[in-house]
Amino acid sequence: MSGTAQAALPRLSVQDLSVTYVGRNGEKTEAVRDVSFDIADKPGVGEVVVFLGPSGCGKSTILKAVAGLLPPTKGKVLLDGQPVGEPGRDRGMVFQAYTSFGWLTVQENVEYGLKLQGVAPKERGERSREVLKEVGLLDFAGRLPKDLSGGMKQRVAIARTLVNKPRVVLMDEPFGALDPMTRWGMQGLLLDVSRVEDNTILFVTHDVSEAVYLADTCYVLSSRPARILHRVDIPSFAERDIHLKSSNEFRAIEKKLLDMLYAPQPAA
Ligand SMILES: Nc1ncnc2c1ncn2[C@@H]1O[C@H](COP(=O)(O)OP(=O)(O)O)[C@@H](O)[C@H]1O
Numbered sequence: 292m293s294g295t296a297q298a299a300l301p302r303l304s305v306q307d308l309s310v311t312y313v314g315r316n317g318e319k320t321e322a323v324r325d326v327s328f329d330i331a332d333k334p335g336v337g338e339v340v341v342f343l344g345p346s347g348c349g350k351s352t353i354l355k356a357v358a359g360l361l362p363p364t365k366g367k368v369l370l371d372g373q374p375v376g377e378p379g380r381d382r383g384m385v386f387q388a389y390t391s392f393g394w395l396t397v398q399e400n401v402e403y404g405l406k407l408q409g410v411a412p413k414e415r416g417e418r419s420r421e422v423l424k425e426v427g428l429l430d431f432a433g434r435l436p437k438d439l440s441g442g443m444k445q446r447v448a449i450a451r452t453l454v455n456k457p458r459v460v461l462m463d464e465p466f467g468a469l470d471p472m473t474r475w476g477m478q479g480l481l482l483d484v485s486r487v488e489d490n491t492i493l494f495v496t497h498d499v500s501e502a503v504y505l506a507d508t509c510y511v512l513s514s515r516p517a518r519i520l521h522r523v524d525i526p527s528f529a530e531r532d533i534h535l536k537s538s539n540e541f542r543a544i545e546k547k548l549l550d551m552l553y554a555p556q557p558a559a
């Protein structure tokens with residue numbers, strides 16, 4: 292088997308990605324400059340890669356380029372060695388804003404994409420109930436989104452993405468609108484999900500504590516235009532629970548990342 296060559300192919304490879312927006316009057320905003328990173332394909336293992344950077348630095352722009360929602364000005368994005376084009380089911384996206392259809396039940400929302408793909412009702416039902424169970428919403432399968440709390444609505448959005456079995460899940464500050472308690476709960480849920488699912492989660496945040504809690508690998512970004520300042524491998528803490536956040540080990544890494552964020556930045 293040509294296993295060695297295949298194993299060497301990264302799941303996601305972003306090479307010299309640069310994005311400059313051009314406004315209506317021709318004014319330019321350079322949002323991302325020469326961002327390169329590889330995410331290895333570790334079969335059977337989910338991985339969380341976090342991009343941490345100040346507000347407005349270009350984080351969403353990086354995710355949108357990976358999603359295929361905007362064309363890079365320069366550079367390329369390869370998924371399993373293939374250039375990404377249009378948005379596709381192999382890359383699921385979860386935004387901060389809730390994105391469910393208000394007139395469909397929770398389960399119908401999760402099944403919606405499968406229905407469009409022509410998946411038969413029986414399989415749709417099985418797959419949607421499986422992911423609803425994973426995100427703890429099985430008891431709410433028949434409810435409408437308006438009956439759900441913010442955290443539960445985001446769990447619907449996550450379930451809608453997972454049901455497609457994407458290779459990469461792109462999450463753009465997905466918990467930014469949630470209160471702190473709910474937010475911690477959602478972070479825990481995401482870690483549980485990433486242990487079960489064999490997909491790579493690309494997670495964007497400006498919250499240092501969230502980055503340390505979730506990441507296997509964290510890329511620290513500069514202010515705009517986003518450039519990668521540092522790559523930090525986060526230790527695999529014995530137990531990721533709520534007490535971890537007040538531990539000395541956790542605080543030390545938080546401080547390290549904060550110092551990186553607030554160090555004098557390279558000239559733009
Ligand atoms: N469609 C657009 N046209 C022009 N400028 C944009 C557009 N989208 C984002 N920007 C600008 O690009 C910069 C980076 O934006 P963004 O990627 O959304 O940052 P972040 O997600 O890190 O807050 C910001 O200065 C923002 O105003």
Ligand SMILES: [Mg+2]
Pocket residue numbers: 347350351352463464
């Ligand atoms: Mg953003």
